[in-house]
Amino acid sequence: MNNFPYDSEVLSRYAYAATRARGKVGEIGCGLGYGAYLMSRLNPDLHVEAIDQDPQVIALASEMWRDSPRLSFKQADAHTLPWQTASLDSVVSFEVIEHVQEPRAYVEEIARVLRQGGEYIGSTPDSDLFPYRVNLDRRSDYHALRAEGFWPWHIQYFQRADIEQLLDGHGFAMRAVRYPTYQQGVDLYNRVMGLKQMGAPVDFTLLNEMNWSVESFVMSEEYINGFSGYSFIYAAEKGGDT
Secondary structure, three states: OOOOHHHHHHHHHHHHHHHHOOOEEEEEOOOOOHHHHHHHHHOOOOEEEEEEOOHHHHHHHHHHOOOOOOEEEEEOEOOEOOOOOOOEEEEEEEOOOOOOOOHHHHHHHHHHHEEEEEEEEEEEEEOOOOOOEEOOOOOOOHHHHHHOOEEOOOOOOEOHHHHHHHHHOOOEEEEEEEEEEEHHHHHHHHHHHHHHHOOOOOOHHHHHHOOOOHHHEEEEOOOOOOOEOOEEEEEEEEOOOO
């Protein structure tokens, strides 16, 4: 997964989640399970049960990561989570809330399955930054939508304030908001601009130093144009004081 920008950014979210999550973790919308696997590898104290609504990807994930003792997979829907009330220490769900039919019901379910003091770690595109329109009418003609500048699979959109208000209304206190940021690119840009200001010619061989990996990203408190992803990560505590 290294040396490709988007994959490295996606994995950096899971690396960050591994530093915050604890105990029994539920992941909603796991896809092929590489993020759940990464969290279980990076943090040996985690026991991760990951779900997705697609039975085929769950079957494949279960086979791919079958040798991971602290990792399991189950087919389930985001609106009806399979965990008992107050049974999880952490919930991780990246790039999911913009796809669900009922965001409030989805957050209510997360609040239900989390223990008091547990943390919900999620992410979603910032609608102020995301360069596509959202499929609010829930049309199914995906090719036509793409031609019209829509991202067909997103049926909701959020700004940071929307997420904060939604979580606050369900008993969560926001603890962190971060933008995955390509720090190696920021550093290289600053070096190039420094040389330019000194009157030196731009050395394009510096581009050979670029490397796309999880380690190349940091979690920035502010969006850095050109180097941060469009999605922001949020971490909110159930029942915490605001």
